[in-house]
Amino acid sequence: MGLFNRKTDIADTTTAVATVDPALAALTGEYTIDPAHSSIGFTVRHAMVTNVRGSFGRHEGTLRLDGTDPSRSSASIDVDIASVDTGIADRDGHLRSADFFDAENFPKMTFRSTGAEQLGGDRYRITGDLTIKDVTRPLAIDLEFQGAATDVYGNERVGFEGGAEILRSDWGLTWNAALEAGGVMVSDKVRLAFDISAIKAAVPAA
Template sequence: MTTSAGVSLPELTGDYVLDPMHTRIGFVARHAMVTKVRGAFHQFEGTAHLDGADPTKSTGQVIIKTESIDTGVEQRDQHLRTNDFLDAPTFPDIAFRVTQVERKSDTDYRVTGDLTVKDTTKPVSIDFEYTGNAVDPYGNLRVGLEGSTTISRKEFGVTWNAALEGGGVLVGDKVVLEFDISAIKQS
C-alpha cells in the first residue's frame, strides 16, 4: 500500500514526537443540559513508535499538563483546575499509555491504552483515522491521525456537579476527547 505522499507504510516505521504547534488535544462536555463547552489542553508531550509493516506492534504515550486546560473563559478554567474537577496542583499530569493497536481498515485503527486522570487509571479505546503523511518544507516526515472517544468523567473521580432548578445537572458526565495529531519522525 502507498500513502498519499507516496511513502509506503513500512517506510513510516520509526520513532515520532507530537508537534505541539500542529496537534490539538481537546474535549467537549455538556453544560446545563442544553449546550456544549469545548476546550483544549495546550501543553503536552507525546512519543510513539510506529510499525508500518505491522501497526499492531506500534506503541506510544501522551502526557498532558492539567494546568494548560483552556475553554476560553478564565473563570471556568480556574474552576476546572481545582479539586472540584482536575486538581491540577495535586495531579499536574494526565497520562495515556498505549497498550494495544488494532487495525480496522487501511486507514482506521483502534488504539487502546491506560488513561490516568487524577489518581484513577482505566483502559480507554480511541478510534483513529490515519489521514496521511507528508514531507514538510524542512524535510520532516509527518503523519496525521484524527480520533475521538467518549469517557465518563465520574469513572475518573471527577464528580463535582450542581443541580439545576428545573431538573438535571450543570455538567454532563460524558466527555468527548478529541485528538488531531501531527507527529514528526525522528532521525
C-alpha cells in the same frame, strides 16, 4: 490505502503470500508529537442545553509506528492539566481546582498504550491506560490516518485524527450542581478529540 494495509499475491491455488507496500513500511519508526500543530480537546454538555469545548495547550508525546504490523505500534502522551483552556478564565480556574482536576496535586494526565489494531482502511484503534488524578482506567481511541508528508523543513510527518467518549465519573471527576428544572449543570459524558501531527526521529548514522 491504510497505513498498515498489505497486498496479497496468490502463489498457487492453495497458498497466499503477503507482501508489504514499501511506501508504508518506510513509515516505521519513532515519532515525536508536534504540539504546535496538534490538539487535544474535549466537549461536555452544559446545563443540559449546549456544549462547552476546551483543549489542553501543553502536551507532549511519542508514537512508535510499525508499517508492517499495526499491533506493534504504540503511543505515550503527557498532558499538562494547568494548560486547560475553555475560553473563560473563571471556568478554567474551576477546572484546575480540587473540584475537578486538582492540578496542584495532580499536574499531569497521561495515556500509555497497551495495544493497537487496524479496523479497516485508514481506521485504527489504540487501547491503553488513561490516568487522571490518581485513577487509571482503560481507554480505547479510534483514529483515522490522515497521511504522511515531508514539510518544507525536511521533517517527515504523519497525521492522525480521532476521538473517544468517557464518563468523567469513572476517573473521580464527580463535581456537579442540580438544576432547578431538573438535570445537572455538567454532563458525565465527555467527548475527547485528537488531531495529531508527529515528526519522525532521524535515524542515527551507522
